[in-house]
Amino acid sequence: MWRLADISMKYMTGFILLLLMQNVFAAHCQVDGGPWVDMKTSPLDVHVDLRLDKDAGKVTMSGYSVRCMHDFPGWYPDSNKQYFSTVASGLILGPTVMDYGSGMDILGALLPWPVSAGRYLALHDRLTPVVDLPVKVYFDIPTAPGKYIKIKPGAFLAVVLLFVTYNFDSPQYPAYRMRINLIARNGVDSSPSTCVINNNLPINIDFGSVDAVAIGTSIFNTPYKKDFRLRYSCDGPSVNSPITVKWQATPSAFHTHAIATSKQDAGVILFRPDSSALVGPGGEIRSTITNSSGSTEVSFALVKKPDTFPDAGPFTASGTLTLMLP
Known part of the structure; x- marks a missing residue:
């Protein structure tokens, strides 16, 4: 009896091992x-x-x-x-x-x-x-x-x-x-999207009261600067794209990167505060739009023609920023 049981157990063990070896x-x-x-x-x-x-x-x-x-x-x-x-x-x-x-x-x-x-x-x-x-x-x-x-x-x-x-x-x-x-x-x-800057509202840069003597001749020595964040937004489908913002304005007669103002000897320079890169009339700012929105920090500086004192009184200047997608 003990031998039969022993043989039976060995047979069952061998059968189980045989099944395991057939795994796929x-x-x-x-x-x-x-x-x-x-x-x-x-x-x-x-x-x-x-x-x-x-x-x-x-x-x-x-x-x-x-x-x-x-x-x-x-x-x-x-x-x-x-x-x-x-x-x-x-x-x-x-x-x-x-x-x-x-x-x-x-x-x-x-x-x-x-x-x-x-x-x-x-x-x-x-x-x-x-x-x-x-x-x-x-x-x-x-x-x-x-x-x-x-x-x-x-x-x-x-x-x-x-x-x-x-x-x-x-x-x-x-x-x-x-x-x-x-x-x-x-x-x-892929349907067309409309993207705008500043909700398509005018951007107003006010330098406040200005001392003509204190106006500098560059972005580094003029005290009259204003920071502004350009905000981009797109309607319609989600937009994820590099963009170019083109700066269009009448150039100043005395500085290649300044735009003209109503004062002959005063101009305004648009520049990037993070790199001090000047963006002259006709220049471009490169940025990105992610999920239909984005922004870029810029600054505006009031400068004057060297060795001059602009006339007293209010002055104005204008330009256009155009957002372009590739």
Whole structure:
């Protein structure tokens, strides 16, 4: 009896070990250093930053990292490899973007939809267990009059199906499809926007009472300066863009960077207080607008022609700041 029990236990143990050896392995992927996801059983949700590239005529993706690893045992040959490649009809667009032209950016090559099968995105062998998986989709900005692309934050952009294969045969490493869901983290809109400075209200710079003797000849020796923050705002869709603010005014006759005033020997200089850079008539200020707003610190300085004393009495000067987007 003891021998039969002993034999039975050995048989059961051997059966359990045999089952454990039949496990099927799969790639595991993560987003931005997050938890590893078994790609054979679960999809990977990837939130992406969208960028409106009007020069290229496309909406592109950035701001995320997808990494995948294999689980090859250490005793596997170094030549064993795992491949990630496209499958036929493997780009499925979300409902809000399905009417736009689209494609995949595969290692810098822009391939329009439908993308053919067998395009490799990444591969790795036993010695490189973790690789970057460059999953990128782009959308074409419509060029027809009155047509624009508009994507809201949180929009479901696309499903990307990839084929995971191996260069060796093993029941523990069968080929399979993996799914990646692309979701918009921000919104983009290619329709026209209106951006203004100072809510489109006049900017009034008042130097107060001025002593003609004390007026300096440069921004460094005049006591009459006024700081002002140029505030930018845009209506309509969210705007994220570099901008140029052009300063237009009648130049002074005695200083190349000053604008003329109603007093012949007095002028006003616009400059950047952070760098003391002078912005003369026709000059430009470069800044940025983020999420449809932005600002720039500037200063105005009252200066005079050397060896003169401007006439007493009120004076005026005027100029125009024009905000330009690329």
